[in-house]
Amino acid sequence: MLSQENRLSFFLSFASLLGVLLIWQFSTLPQASRSPYGIPDGNAEYQRLMGRSAVASTVRSDFPTPGAFVRNAIEVLHAPFHNNGPNDRGIGWQLGASLLRVMIGYGLATLVAVPLGFVFGLQPVIQKALNPFVQILRPISPLAWMPIALYTIRDAELCAIFVIFICSLWPILLNTAFGVASIRREWLNVIRTLEVRWPQRIFFVLLPAAAPTILTGMRIGLGVAWLAIVAAEMLVGSSGIGYFVWNQWNNLSLSNVILAVLLIGLAGMALDAALAFVQRSVRYAE
Amino acid sequence: MQNNPALSPTFAEPHDADALVQVSGIGKRYRPDGPPVFSGVSFDIRPGEFVCLIGHSGCGKSSILNILAGLEQPSEGGMIMDGREITGPGLDRGVVFQGHALLPWLTALQNVTFAVRARHRHMPRHEIREKAEHYLAMVGLEAAMHKKPAELSGGMRQRVGIARAFCTQPRVLLMDEPFGALDALTRGMIQEELLKICAQTQQTVFMITHDVDEAIFLADRVLLMSNGPDARLAEDASNPLPRSRTRETMHHEDGFYTFRNHLVDFLVRRSALAQKAATA
Numbered sequence: 170m171l172s173q174e175n176r177l178s179f180f181l182s183f184a185s186l187l188g189v190l191l192i193w194q195f196s197t198l199p200q201a202s203r204s205p206y207g208i209p210d211g212n213a214e215y216q217r218l219m220g221r222s223a224v225a226s227t228v229r230s231d232f233p234t235p236g237a238f239v240r241n242a243i244e245v246l247h248a249p250f251h252n253n254g255p256n257d258r259g260i261g262w263q264l265g266a267s268l269l270r271v272m273i274g275y276g277l278a279t280l281v282a283v284p285l286g287f288v289f290g291l292q293p294v295i296q297k298a299l300n301p302f303v304q305i306l307r308p309i310s311p312l313a314w315m316p317i318a319l320y321t322i323r324d325a326e327l328c329a330i331f332v333i334f335i336c337s338l339w340p341i342l343l344n345t346a347f348g349v350a351s352i353r354r355e356w357l358n359v360i361r362t363l364e365v366r367w368p369q370r371i372f373f374v375l376l377p378a379a380a381p382t383i384l385t386g387m388r389i390g391l392g393v394a395w396l397a398i399v400a401a402e403m404l405v406g407s408s409g410i411g412y413f414v415w416n417q418w419n420n421l422s423l424s425n426v427i428l429a430v431l432l433i434g435l436a437g438m439a440l441d442a443a444l445a446f447v448q449r450s451v452r453y454a455e
Numbered sequence: 456m457q458n459n460p461a462l463s464p465t466f467a468e469p470h471d472a473d474a475l476v477q478v479s480g481i482g483k484r485y486r487p488d489g490p491p492v493f494s495g496v497s498f499d500i501r502p503g504e505f506v507c508l509i510g511h512s513g514c515g516k517s518s519i520l521n522i523l524a525g526l527e528q529p530s531e532g533g534m535i536m537d538g539r540e541i542t543g544p545g546l547d548r549g550v551v552f553q554g555h556a557l558l559p560w561l562t563a564l565q566n567v568t569f570a571v572r573a574r575h576r577h578m579p580r581h582e583i584r585e586k587a588e589h590y591l592a593m594v595g596l597e598a599a600m601h602k603k604p605a606e607l608s609g610g611m612r613q614r615v616g617i618a619r620a621f622c623t624q625p626r627v628l629l630m631d632e633p634f635g636a637l638d639a640l641t642r643g644m645i646q647e648e649l650l651k652i653c654a655q656t657q658q659t660v661f662m663i664t665h666d667v668d669e670a671i672f673l674a675d676r677v678l679l680m681s682n683g684p685d686a687r688l689a690e691d692a693s694n695p696l697p698r699s700r701t702r703e704t705m706h707h708e709d710g711f712y713t714f715r716n717h718l719v720d721f722l723v724r725r726s727a728l729a730q731k732a733a734t735a
Contacts, residue, residue: 355556454605
């Protein structure tokens, strides 16, 4: 029964992919040229006036057909790590640069947000005191920080990392605080009656108890970081997948833009899947 | 057995010299403008004694246990254990919680090991493990010790909870309706095991229950609480049955029905009267 359901969902997912490809194919087919002055299509004189060859009665869209896209993608992905100077680096190199920035910024955010979240969760007074600031800072678009960051940090690379840091900080902080604050009272009573010392309390009870909630925050944080890095690199980058997208748009290479967009999606999915795996390993059934 | 509360002024009396725990006039008030949940509760627990506290819901039974455990502070009164005042939780008092309160990400063995390590901080690893396995075997869980709480039945979980409380070798074991969530068969079996272990280890136990038969079977002394709010300790009844009682033959013992009727009568009728008398 379940396998039949699986087969059906696989079929539907395949069919919707096919449907999108078909729409793409048909909407990028060469079209008869249309003049805005009612001159019949295929009029040789009109075509010459428009600077086209007299026989070219059709125009091609600048948007690549699926076939053209795949041919280009194969070519680009053939040498993803080539490096011919800052303006001609392989897409793998660019993706790696973005991933590295995210890892550093996000890693720093985790290192700050998890301990701070513990303080918030264990000390309601501190949470209450600092919560207004968190609530104001949290909805700020990471890119809004950019001018301030550029002025104060004065280093494009560090700015990108700062933007990642500041946007992934809040979800991790708030989820950690919530996870720690909602640890079952019973478990806290157990460690109190056993007179467990603080390091052991944190690493053997509080951390495992709050881990699933912390991981939820970390997944949200990583998602936001991956959203922000592309935009940040469009602004400041001389490398990275966001810079690549903008550069290829300036080259009017829409094939490369589509390829990069797809890779951004795939990389984001892989990052989330990795954290989902970690989350499964720390989950517990009550 | 003191049938008449009016003739039992023992609570105000000086405490037994050999008492392990002396509770003096404790009361708990959650709201400063409201009546206290209970007040003026005094009793002793002597070494090796099994004391049960019975009362209706809302009379503050659990609060009394939490205060003894040091998890809550009384609004009035205080407790002395071994000549020292109880001010906070400690390893000299083991607690079996109402819900099993096992750490769900650890196996049964790891749960007990965690408690043993808390008690014996410098004990070598293998000795800690041996000790934990010993206490799990004591409650009959050798076969299931590598399972997590979610994979254990309710009765098995509560046994792990008991093993965890026993393994720290507390001076007093505090149990908060430990069998409340179990079915009658499992409950009976664990009660028998508990009584056996307590007899072997001379364990002092203070247990909360609302089950009269459980109290008669387990307790040497039954403390009866009147109804809340402003509940009082209405009576301190010694169990007249011999310690050799078993669950099967208990009801054939002389005095079983007298004692049982006395307790049931208290819970059904006199617990409310005692409250009225106290508030009048």
